Amino acid sequence: MKVLATYNIKGGVGKTSAAVNLSVASAAEGNRTLLWDLDPQGSATYLFRVKPRVKGGGRALVRGQSDVDALIKGTDHEGLDLLPADFSYRHMDLALDGGKEPARRLAKVIGPLEAQYDVVVLDCPPSISLVSENVFDVADALLVPLIPATLSLRSFEQLLAFVADHVARRPDVVAFFSMVDGRKRHHREVMAELAGRPEVATAAIPAASDVERMGVHRSAVAAFAPRSPAAAAYAALWTEVRDRVGV
């Protein structure tokens, strides 16, 4: 089982869109896939038309008191299931902090699912916290969407440094350009500067209205605009991620 986490401390950079579209691509290829929406905003959950509710709340879930199997919902995509978000996830740091091994609790929730899933995708909230420490501990790879602008680079370098310092388990970092506007010279310059760095994927996600309209269609791009450049970009990104991580 491989665990992938879409992560960035900044919000609004395309984490959820990537989590949703990549997990749909994973399932379409035949991998049994689970998406866990860890963001209390529940955007991924909304896109899959599932109620953002987990019985017992986030606290019971991360404390190992819930029957995780009973909380998982099948999405409309064959082979893709969802562990929904819940508004109580906004207190997840507190819930994680209460017990033993606070940085390993998410691993304990996901571990027993190994027999059922080939790929788990975590859609992470934009923060740096005990939740993110848990994610670094359990993930095989962090998928980091980067808007190709200077300030994003700075926070990316900070992230790489932080991950390098996280001694116990170091996930692979796969950054990819997100919300790319090819007309902007600044975007082109930043992308050129980073091209060739091993952590940066070749595939890039365009700032396409199709991606924005996911919220209207409540569906992955591959479902409502299968031949669009955005769909092709996510497909290419999935292929790269899959091959890098060894799914």
Add this chain to the structure above:
Amino acid sequence: MTPVARNGAIIVALMDAGPHDFVLPEGAEAAAVLGRLGEHLRLTVGPSSRSERTVLDTFDGRLRAAGLVAELGASDGVMTLTVAGAEETRSAPVERGGDGRILAVELPEGPLREHVAPLLANRALLPVARVRSRLQPAQVLDEEDKTVVRLVVEHAEVVPDEGRPLPLPTRLRLLAVRGYARPLAEVRALVVDDLGLLPAEEDRVAGAVRALGLPPGGVSTEVDVGLSARQPGGEAAGLVLLRLADIVDAQLPGTLADLDPEFLHDLRVAVRRARSVLRELKGVLPDDRRATWRAELTWVQEVTGPTRDLDVHLEDLPGYREWLSPALRPDLAPLEALLVRRRGAALSTMRRHLRSARYRRFTAAYRADLERLAGGTLAGGPDAGRPVAKVAARRIRHVYATMVEEGSTIGEGSPAEALHDLRKRGKELRYLLELFGSLFPAEEVKPMVRSLKALQDVLGRHQDRDVQAAALRSLAPELAGVERGPEALMAMGLLVDRLEREQVAARAEFADRFADFADDERRRAVGKAFR
């Protein structure tokens, strides 16, 4: 319909305990049924599709016995084998052989092979029924327009090898979406209460197989003819022998086609059991005919022996390879080549005999006689009129007593032959208990069968090792001059050494097992139970 994974397993949503398949009344169309449901539910209807699938199983229904259904069908242009259980469905692309059979070793590596290979062992998956369907899917939506239950209306027909397709009852299938148990229960309630549909009595594959007149669980080799204790011995013997003849007939086509080694094995077991009845119950059988039957069944045993022996040798090879260090394993290749060659020749010869006029004449006459014997119109031997339970009981006591007497004389210095002979008697006793044990109280028969089995297990190991070592020795001269023959012989030497050690070890266990089999308590029990 069922998602096909890239050589992977897919978990079908865990179904609850309620029925999921419902039978539509004759003539009902998908559109009408879905229309009725649509009056109460938010429903979208998907595009209909056609599928053609072949149901597969081993001749003896091993997959069904394990709760699995295997189907072969084209998916995106690729021939795919799908094996569905109660909770998981696995699939893999396969190449289908010309005769339609699939062996476990021919499956690609992956979750499907891992799951299915231990169940199949050396048996082939064979086509059982070809089913053509028109599928009409629909989705039940909640207020967010999410699919919470999937439906399929399936119009199906089974296509026999010859003749017109046979229509099957149209089915409405409910498919759960994980985490939406309540909507599933609600839809089910609607289907039962409002549409008044009845749950299907068996799964659609069993229904298809049965429509062809075949047993869904495969062809069994059980001999359960429902004897009663007072039944005349002659008739009872006739019924048992007839059933054994049926088993031989059922295994013959697969044997001749060489689909897998178990057909021949089961055929020979049935012949062996029949010969045992002829020997042990000779008092109930007509003497002159019995002599002919014995002679002909012995002939069948003889003409099928060489092929079976070679099957066994070939099945021993993987085990032999495990005994050798990895560097030496390839050295057995000339031995394998020799065995394969010999088996090919033995098979040709066997086929000739089993297709001969002699075989046909014998089996026809034998069957005719047995039917008369079972029906009471053919006079049996002097004991034919005695109740079968009495005849069988006397025989069981006698064989047991013989075993006790002969086994008691076996000591450390006795030749290996003595144990082989005891094993032969044990087989007679075993067949008697298997074929006639139902006439006696189970609580008496079971412990005896258990003790006998433990003894036979040790005797069997002892004899098998002896036979295996002798076989390897007999093959040695042929390998001496062959390319890489000397290496093969050296490896075989190691095998013979180990076989002889195992034979000695089995012998050491004999005394204890026999003591348990022959002790006073058991002697009393046998005397008491079989009267």
